[in-house]
Structures are given as structure tokens and as C-alpha cells.
Amino acid sequence: MRKTRKRKRRRKTTIGARLIVLLLLLALSPILPAGLLGAGDKPSESAVVAGTVFREPGFALPGAEVTLTVKTRPEGGKAPKLQKKVSDARGEFAFYVPPRKAQYLVTVKARGHVQQEKVVDVNDSPDRLDVYFQLKPEAAPESK
Incomplete structure (x- = not known):
């Protein structure tokens, strides 16, 4: 039983870590260059x-x-x-x-x-x- 509980905890931490990274990317999105986030091909001012x-x-x-x-x-x-x-x-x-x-x-x-x-x-x-x-x-x- 302990083995299954450890696996569940590992999954939660992995999901939690991914969630934190995603939230950081969303928070930093105005700062990051547009090319990194897959912006469209239209120029910013045209x-x-x-x-x-x-x-x-x-x-x-x-x-x-x-x-x-x-x-x-x-x-x-x-x-x-x-x-x-x-x-x-x-x-x-x-x-x-x-x-x-x-x-x-x-x-x-x-x-x-x-x-x-x-x-x-x-x-x-x-x-x-x-x-x-x-x-x-x-x-x-x-x-x-």
C-alpha cells in the first residue's frame, strides 16, 4: 500500500511543478519576446x-x-x-x-x-x- 501512495504523491508533485511553470510563463508573457510564445506573422505596427x-x-x-x-x-x-x-x-x-x-x-x-x-x-x-x-x-x- 505504501508504494501506491508514494506514486500518487509523485504524480501530484509533477502536476504541481508543471502548473507552477505554466503560471510563471503566463505571468512573464508580456516580458518575453513574441517569437517565443508563437505570435502570428503580422508585424506589430503595420x-x-x-x-x-x-x-x-x-x-x-x-x-x-x-x-x-x-x-x-x-x-x-x-x-x-x-x-x-x-x-x-x-x-x-x-x-x-x-x-x-x-x-x-x-x-x-x-x-x-x-x-x-x-x-x-x-x-x-x-x-x-x-x-x-x-x-x-x-x-x-x-x-x-
């Missing part, structure tokens, strides 16, 4: 170019290919690379760019719809810029 893609009657268009290219380079920094996203189930997308004055070209294309482009001006502040697209269906080829 502008957001986000939007929604709709189809003709005003319904969301999921699966549209959205591309962000640099039209005029950001002042005082290097230009971000070409970025591509696919609109989600609600037709939404988002890109993170440096919060410096620059122009970007947002292009949206989807199968069976006419491609659209819009220019977005980013200023010197980390703002969210919303862009909306309503894609029209391609004209059906005339049959003879």
Missing part, C-alpha cells in the same frame, strides 16, 4: 489593406484570387513583395503593409467574372484601409 469581394447581386464571393502589388514604393523603406490571398467564405481578405506613404494596386479575379483593379493610398499611420469589389460575370459567348 497598416492593413482589407476588403470584401462580392458578386453581382451583392453576395460574398469566396475563392477569389486577390493580389497586392506595389505601385509607388513606401518612403524610407523597402517595398513589400507581391502578396497573394484567396478570399475566405465571407469574401474577405487582408494584407499587412508598412505604415508609410505608398500606393498599392489591389487586383481581384475569379473564375467566370471580370477582373477588377483598385489603387489604395497608404499614409504614415497604422490604419485599416477598406476596399470593396463587386465582380461582374463574364459575358457568355454567343452561340451560332
